[in-house]
Amino acid sequence: MNALATVPAPLSVDELRKIDAWWRAANYLNIGQIYLCANPLLKEKLTVEHIKPRLLGHWGTSPGLNLIYVHLNRLIKKYDLNTIYMAGPGHGGPALIANVWLEGSYTEFYPEITGNETGMLRLFRQFSTPGGVPSHVSVQTPGSIHEGGELGYVLVHAFGAVMDNPDLLVAAVVGDGESETGPLAGSWKSIDFINPTRDGAVLPILHLNGYKISGPTVWARHSDADLAKFFEGQGYQSYFVEGDVPEIVHQEFASTLETAVSSIRTIQKQARERGSSVRPLWPMIILRTPKGWTGPKIVDGLQVEGTFRAHQVPVSEVLTKPEHLKILEDWMRSYRPEELFDDGGRFRPEYADLAPAGPRRMGSNPHANGGLLTVPLTLPDFNRYEVKFEQRARDKVGSTAVLGQYIRDIYESNPDNFRLFCPDETNSNRLGAVFEVSDRCLVSDILPGDDHVSHDGRVMEVLSEHCCHGWLEGYTLTGRHGLFATYEAFAMIVDSMSMQHGKWLEHAKGVPWRADVPSLNYLLTSTCWRNDHNGFSHQGPGFIDTVIHRKPTVARVYLPADANCLLSVADHCLRSVNYLNLIVIDKQPQLQWLTMEEAKVHCAKGASVWDMYSNQPEEPDVVLACAGDVPTQEVIAAAWMLRQQAPDLKVRVVNVVDLMRLCPADRHPHGMTDADFVDIFTATAPVIFAFHGYPGVIHDLLHGREAHDRFHVRGYLEEGTTTTPFDMVVLNKMSRLHLCLDVLRYVPGMLVKHGRLVAGCTELLEEHDRYIREHFDDLPEIKDWAWSE
Structure with missing residues (x-):
């Protein structure tokens, strides 16, 4: 089923020729990164001396990622879109690197990787080699804020990025293996929290190529009709593209992508001109292409293209089997590199011109280097919230309730630069003062009995720690500030997400062009020491163990004993950059130990x-x-x-x-x-x-x-x-x-x-x-x- 089967072909003959050339060039560069350490343009007959001693990387998902990239370029230029690309498939690194090099961004960030034969060879030699770059999209990849090394989070990162970012469009490619993960399955609900009047938009592209590393994927075995029903129930209008003939797929995908982008622009225009009272039916694309498309079809008598065998290195014994080396050379030459690159290895200008200009290139978009756009928070003077006492340690005060007043005023002073993310626990964690200035966000039906719920709300509550954490990651990596508050025991649900974000921050410190980003701040309450009714399930202080084992450059753990210490610590954390800041304090009324002046001195000393x-x-x-x-x-x-x-x-x-x-x-x-x-x-x-x-x-x-x-x-x-x-x-x-x-x-x-x-x-x-x-x-x-x- 193809929802656009009757749409006329949007690409002229010349446009189709150029788009296909870019796509072939990106595919060629993908293969070169996996296999070659010499002879990048195949000016000589391929020999084993040109092959890397270890063949690492993943080919299977790359042709689809490359197809999406070049077609996004066309629409970015046509509509002057402000777009970033998030690759969910775990090892899509060579695809993104290839496209960013073709558009010229890679050379601007890494001048030694020049846009010629010498730079192409360096591009190949650095991939999955010591001192080089990994096979997944990583912090070193220009245009990325999504670490592809862990599956399941591309949508939540994308949705967090567009919150309070009205002009941003994120193309979020979901791998069909990734779509089986629990966090990804829970991420589709994120559109219920996107208000088209003030937020940007995410275009999910579910890329179904049929297989994981060795087995079939679930969604790929479902019919288009079943998928359409499922995603309609989630709130999406599904558009389908399927095929393996490049000319036909290019035309259909061009039509589909333009229809989806036009739908998004229409939704936003109407909402911003007339207001929004109902959740829109947002578009998404389901793209079915063969795994390892355009790669070897048969190796050693076994089908490769369109099977799990294309997942990683489809021709793996090129160093020892001459017939495999011949397959590789024929495969690479099938892209006709001499048509794509001149004698000096430069991408021919007529094709390079498909790239947008300057910061509109997806590899150079400043939203993917969010520190460039960061505006410091306007923070109230935390001394105003001091808990005063005539005699110390006599009266009990809820420390997090005091912090709630401080957060309330941060909301008021930063209407589009700060959000609280909390799994349905804002009131429970005694932070309810924020509802004096902002409601809970829900872009769906609002019922008369709802408490502080509105389409315009900016307090983010959803009963998914994965969503809250992922939204905040996308929000901070695009330059904004926030706080993730949750029950202590259930912070362990995002243990791996925290680890991955910490690794991103660690590596970013070694990438000179990466600007500082606001810290990711945690507030853990409902701690293990109070189990009046929750029971053993709510006891678990192990998230502290997670954070202290991150690198010292990013790990910070604070255990304030009372409200005045909590205020001092929170103010410090919200001003910081590049850290995982963990604050742990219970929500129940507590004795108060220090005056504000004592607390500030104590917290400064640590x-x-x-x-x-x-x-x-x-x-x-x-x-x-x-x-x-x-x-x-x-x-x-x-x-x-x-x-x-x-x-x-x-x-x-x-x-x-x-x-x-x-x-x-x-x-x-x-x-x-x-x-x-x-x-x-x-x-x-x-x-x-x-x-x-x-x-x-x-x-x-x-x-x-x-x-x-x-x-x-x-x-x-x-x-x-x-x-x-x-x-x-x-x-x-x-x-x-x-x-x-x-x-x-x-x-x-x-x-x-x-x-x-x-x-x-x-x-x-x-x-x-x-x-x-x-x-x-x-x-x-x-x-x-x-x-x-």
Whole structure:
């Protein structure tokens, strides 16, 4: 079925000739990248000396990617489109590199890869070789903001890129193998959050070539009728192109693509002139072409083109089988390179002229180097939101609720430059103040009973961590700012996405032409220490482990203990670039420990002694350290107990808000020098460390310090389910009572000297266990505890 079968051929004979020439040139360059280390223009008969010793790369998807690229060029020129190209197929790198070189962008970014025979050879030699470029679209590829090395995210990245970007069109090519992934399957709903009056548009192109690496793909075995029904239900008008005769496919794809682009322009024009009250029926294209199209049809008696055998290197034994070398040479010469390139290896001007000019070239579009377009946030003075108190650590305040007021005012001051992304949890995470200035976004039916939902809303809520994270990636990589807030346990769903984005940021630092981009900021709430009703499923602080193992150039982890620290940290993160900033703090009301001035000094240091909660801290017998809101509460409560019942014990309280400060200075830019470390933790005193996450994280960060053996870490031990707040710390042996017992255990002579305190802690633990089972709540002396001198 072809929805455009009756549309007249849009290409003149000359246009068709030139477009086909560009396509053949891109295909030729693809093959050269996979196979050749010499003789790039085949001026000599091909020999094994011209072949790379290791044949790496993927051919199967490339002809379709090249076809799409050249046809987009035609419409960019015709309609002056502002377009970037995202290649979802995992190893489409050689296709994008080939096209960007043909249009001239590659040479501008990499002057040594000249637009002639010498540059072509360098282009070939760098592909999938040491010190070169990978086989997937990567940070080194001009025009890319989508890392092709992990499947499933091309659509969410594309939709994030067009939010608040009204003139941008993203052509998002979805591989049929990629379309089987869970994240991609959930990404089609993204059009329900795109408002054509203020956002750009994504044109999904589902490229069905039939096979994955060795098996058939699901969608390719569905009929056009079934696919049309499915995507209509998702909100798309599907257009189909299918074939293997280049002249026919060129004409049909040209018609289809122009119809789709015209449909998008009409949708946007009508919405911007008359307003938008219903979700549009957005176009998408389903392109069926053979896998490895135009490649060898038969190798060693087996069909290759149109099968899984074309996925990677379709002729793999060219170094050892003369007949394979002959197949390769015939294949490359079938593109008639002498017609495409002059004697010097330059792409002939009549074909090169198909490329748009300057920044309209997809390899040079500034949206694909979003730091060039970044406008710093207009941030309110966070001091305005200070939590003030007459007596410290007496009253409980919801720290994230205070942050919500700050985010509300960021929204108001940055109407098209900041968004909050949250899986249906904005109110739950106590950030609901944002709804005073912006609604939830939904470009669909709005019902009378809906709460703060509108087509114009810019708070992004969808019950998919993949979508939220992917949207934010696309948003920041095109130069805007945002925050991803979610429950702590479910951040692990995007563990791999975070890792991939971190790798992008890491590699971008080594690419001189890549401009700085806003950091990707995480706020994790509903933490493992509060499971009043959620149960064991909602316990999981492991995302900290994910982030600390990213390269030191990008990894930042912050554990503010109260609202004033949270405000200081958030302001810092939102001003930063090129980082993964992880902020972890619970949403429940908490005791507030520091004034704003104290918080700013403390957060600037990242870790410091809290004299106000210490007992004779100058030369302590023991250091009680903490990182995280609940650990801070338990440490200070333990320090208070020791002050009351063991006043002779010299206790120093240390709080760590910037977790990376624990690293040695030679392992992380935020790491403390040995001298600073000793100033805080002493050189000899035992350190009892209460930590928000898994204890091994602290030992990992301390690796390399001589003080490592002095640290005794309490943290989350995978214990607890639906229970009281204090029972969670008891079950994980991080309660104030356990910390007191640890102090007495590790300070010589204290167990004997303070036997009554040992007995008191043990008895209180037993009483706690009985009380919560009878009263379903914590002991009053625990629940209502507050600091007192």
